Amino acid sequence: MTRFILLLCSCLLSYLCYEKLQAQNVPVYIYFGSHNETTDIIYHGLDYNDATDYNIMRSYVKQVCDTIIAHDAQFEMMLESNFILGCLQHENAYTNPDDLIEWADNTPQIEVQPHNHFKPFGTNANPYNYADLCYLLDSCGLSSTSEVMGGFIWRNFTSPSVPQDWTQWQTPQPGFTFPDYSWQPTLLWGGGSPNHIDDYNAYGIWKPQAPTVAGFGTHNPLGSLVNFGTGCGEEFILWDTTNVVLLAYRILNFVDSVQVHFAGTPNAFFNMKIMLHFRSFPSADYAAKVGQLISLIQPYFCLGKMEWKSIMDTYQIWQTLHPNANDYFNSRCENTVTITNTPHYTGNIPVTIDGTNNACGNTNQIYSVPIIDGSTYVWTVTGGTITAGQGTSQITVQWDNGVVGTVNVVQMVP
Numbered sequence: 001m002t003r004f005i006l007l008l009c010s011c012l013l014s015y016l017c018y019e020k021l022q023a024q025n026v027p028v029y030i031y032f033g034s035h036n037e038t039t040d041i042i043y044h045g046l047d048y049n050d051a052t053d054y055n056i057m058r059s060y061v062k063q064v065c066d067t068i069i070a071h072d073a074q075f076e077m078m079l080e081s082n083f084i085l086g087c088l089q090h091e092n093a094y095t096n097p098d099d100l101i102e103w104a105d106n107t108p109q110i111e112v113q114p115h116n117h118f119k120p121f122g123t124n125a126n127p128y129n130y131a132d133l134c135y136l137l138d139s140c141g142l143s144s145t146s147e148v149m150g151g152f153i154w155r156n157f158t159s160p161s162v163p164q165d166w167t168q169w170q171t172p173q174p175g176f177t178f179p180d181y182s183w184q185p186t187l188l189w190g191g192g193s194p195n196h197i198d199d200y201n202a203y204g205i206w207k208p209q210a211p212t213v214a215g216f217g218t219h220n221p222l223g224s225l226v227n228f229g230t231g232c233g234e235e236f237i238l239w240d241t242t243n244v245v246l247l248a249y250r251i252l253n254f255v256d257s258v259q260v261h262f263a264g265t266p267n268a269f270f271n272m273k274i275m276l277h278f279r280s281f282p283s284a285d286y287a288a289k290v291g292q293l294i295s296l297i298q299p300y301f302c303l304g305k306m307e308w309k310s311i312m313d314t315y316q317i318w319q320t321l322h323p324n325a326n327d328y329f330n331s332r333c334e335n336t337v338t339i340t341n342t343p344h345y346t347g348n349i350p351v352t353i354d355g356t357n358n359a360c361g362n363t364n365q366i367y368s369v370p371i372i373d374g375s376t377y378v379w380t381v382t383g384g385t386i387t388a389g390q391g392t393s394q395i396t397v398q399w400d401n402g403v404v405g406t407v408n409v410v411q412m413v414p
């Protein structure tokens, strides 16, 4: 038996050494967020009232969850009434301890939160408000009630006329469909606008003073609701059509810029999401793309520049760092840094090689890395011969006898 050792590519190793010298880190806390909508059916034809349709979406959601768990990332799954009702109905979630929603929320890497567009009457009515959603989530068996309001209208809009809908939640509010149940959030998340014409995209944590242009970003130490910034809106979404490599570049470039522009800034605090939408989930290889994205940005987690953290854990960190009620941080997206698609490693991205590090001499072994569309892979092997696959994401190596060998790969992205 001969022992072989796997090595990462040398460009990665020198890169790590270089980065380790940069001490002034402003951590960026990050998570995947998802929304489903009452309008999902328009995009993929799946009606969660229907058991077959619900189960199709359920399997996609499970794939995304499993991918995030496998990579030990963090996921905030924000659900509207239609999907929760589907789970209650088709998985008998009232009593079933293994329904998808309860299973997900019991998983350390996943938190389930409500996401709501309340429309009590008329066509396409959705007679469930946030309190109703929390009641339904409780009915699924969630062990603790959500403290996050996963989307709201932050000010009054005139065309179309849409009123702000968060100040009422400064005190507990009853459900519309379940009026005996009441709920109050701790955190506001995702200040939205009709058709996203003027979302309040910002980093940081503060207590909004009023539902106005001037007042929402003003910190009121005595306020009863906390706004949890969600970062820039459009740049960090993994749509079905998103180029995963470019999205990874944007994230890494953003984190770099945060270090450059905010190191030493008092209270600087960056909490951001990578947004997923259920409507994208049925597209080809969607869960695999989630996994690719996590792999591509992984080096910055090793370096401590980013951390996977749930919303509530991030809020806990903020509270520990800032026990003074006057402390806050609010940096609107447009005031932070430019977000670019610039290649991040001058064409090379470090990857982790999958394959055995113990092999018998004269045997063939397979080594692989995740496939990224359009990439080529340049493999270097010592102590053996590449017999197949050079240039692709997977090679076969015939090892020599009685030596310590190495496998290196450099992935060239388009």
Ligand SMILES: [Zn+2]
Binding pocket: 035, 036, 037, 115, 116, 117, 151
């Ligand atoms: Zn929505």
